[in-house]
Amino acid sequence: MYPAQFDYHTPSSIQEAISLLTRLKDDAKLLAGGHSLVPMMKLRLAQPKHLIDLRKVPGLSGIKEQGGAIAIGALTTHYQVESSALLKQKCPILPETAAQIGDPQVRNMGTIGGSVAHADPAADYPAAVVALGAELVAEGPKGRRAIKADDFFKGLLTTAIQPDEILVEIRFPSWPAGTGMSYMKFPHPASRFAVVGVAAVVTVDGKGACSKAGVGITGAGTKAVRAKGVEAALAGKTLDAATIQAAAEKAADGVDVQDDPLQGSVEYKTHLLKVYCRRALEAALARAKK
Ligand SMILES: Cc1cc2nc3c(=O)[nH]c(=O)nc-3n(C[C@H](O)[C@H](O)[C@H](O)COP(=O)(O)OP(=O)(O)OC[C@H]3O[C@@H](n4cnc5c(N)ncnc54)[C@H](O)[C@@H]3O)c2cc1C
Structure with a gap:
């Protein structure tokens, strides 16, 4: 199966990606690793007229400690989570979860942000995101806001992210010794x-x-x-x-x-x-x- 025709956009900043989203509205879809969206497009379950590829947007990928929490960029791949020495030491449930996703190809392409934004009811990360009490940071025309994990997943393939917002980061609080x-x-x-x-x-x-x-x-x-x-x-x-x-x-x-x-x-x-x-x-x- 081939997807329906679409225009392809490669913004080079978050602001540019948000402007495109704001202008193109429901006709547009963000593309991260493509491992949920592209299969849906091939089956014609999704037929966006515009694809906004986030992969050339700097600053959306990586794992770092920040203010007592661990911040993971939305474009960080499952493999990067699975193999992170920092996460293995500080938050080992995330590498353990990532290692159970799909196969090596899926883990090399798929992203943590794409997984939680897609909100497949059978996806793996959402359980850990909720259990750890993470915050999901979305950015839109009005700036950034943090959404608590308990308020993020709204239903089948539905989250609290608004159509003009991009999930930029997930913050995991540190848990005590013991x-x-x-x-x-x-x-x-x-x-x-x-x-x-x-x-x-x-x-x-x-x-x-x-x-x-x-x-x-x-x-x-x-x-x-x-x-x-x-x-x-x-x-x-x-x-x-x-x-x-x-x-x-x-x-x-x-x-x-x-x-x-x-x-x-x-x-x-x-x-x-x-x-x-x-x-x-x-x-x-x-x-x-x-
Ligand atoms: C063969 C196969 C096996 C799989 N097995 C598993 C499994 O065992 N467990 C599991 O959990 N998952 C599994 N997956 C799904 C995989 O983890 C996907 O990578 C993931 O669900 C989506 O991430 P992505 O980066 O590929 O997102 P994409 O497919 O690019 O996007 C998915 C959706 O999220 C939106 N989106 C993406 N990034 C953002 C963002 N930053 N902000 C806002 N919206 C965004 C897109 O617009 C789209 O609607 C499997 C997939 C395949 C193809």
């Missing part, structure tokens, strides 16, 4: 996308009690969500096997689990969520204790 993190997914055997995916981040204090927890869910519903019931069931508790099991039982609470002939029934996915939540919590806890 934190462990883990992302686990049950990949669909054909696509490798997440049938369910669970990101777990837990902090244990000197007495072994859970002082902070973040749990994000992807795959099962129409958007990534925070597993508030799981987090509440962990707060202040000593994380023994029974506590983790009881918390994981709440993994599907607040998730709009979807029935899907290709991905599984509501009952099946709810079961997977509980199992993967328990496993992710156990792995995060083991790392927190190291």
Whole structure:
């Protein structure tokens, strides 16, 4: 399949890209790694009249520590996240998540910004973005604004980014000493996308009690969500096997689990969520204790 005809733009600054977006409005689509948009264009599920390629815009790529947080540019590829020494040391759930995306070709071309902006309900990063409490920085004609992860994913392929805005950066706050993190997914055997995916981040204090927890869910519903019931069931508790099991039982609470002939029934996915939540919590806890 070939995409419908389009005009191709290569802005050389964020301002130029925003001007194009503002002028061309709904006729335009931003292009990052192209590994979600181009397949959709080939299937004619998307038929933008204009493509605005962000890859020649300087300053949109890279991973750096900034004001106690880690800032990742939107155009940073999955491979750059997967192989970052800084992230492996400071926020290892992100390389762990990136390594589970697609295949080497997808990871070399696809970008973290493109993934979260696309908001595929089965994408991997959104679970970690929610669990870690990230902020997503969008820039538009009125300047920059930060959007909390909990407010970012609005529904199927829908986010809080406005049509004239570009996602420029994702900021991940640092978590205290005694934190462990883990992302686990049950990949669909054909696509490798997440049938369910669970990101777990837990902090244990000197007495072994859970002082902070973040749990994000992807795959099962129409958007990534925070597993508030799981987090509440962990707060202040000593994380023994029974506590983790009881918390994981709440993994599907607040998730709009979807029935899907290709991905599984509501009952099946709810079961997977509980199992993967328990496993992710156990792995995060083991790392927190190291
Ligand atoms: C074979 C295959 C397997 C895959 N497997 C997985 C998997 O297992 N897990 C997974 O999570 N993903 C998977 N993906 C998707 C992959 O991770 C994509 O790279 C990602 O979803 C989109 O990133 P991109 O940079 O390619 O974005 P693009 O395809 O270029 O863009 C996607 C959408 O986001 C918008 N956009 C892009 N960048 C920005 C920005 N900075 N600001 C605002 N909007 C923007 C575009 O306009 C477009 O609507 C797979 C893809 C393929 C082709």
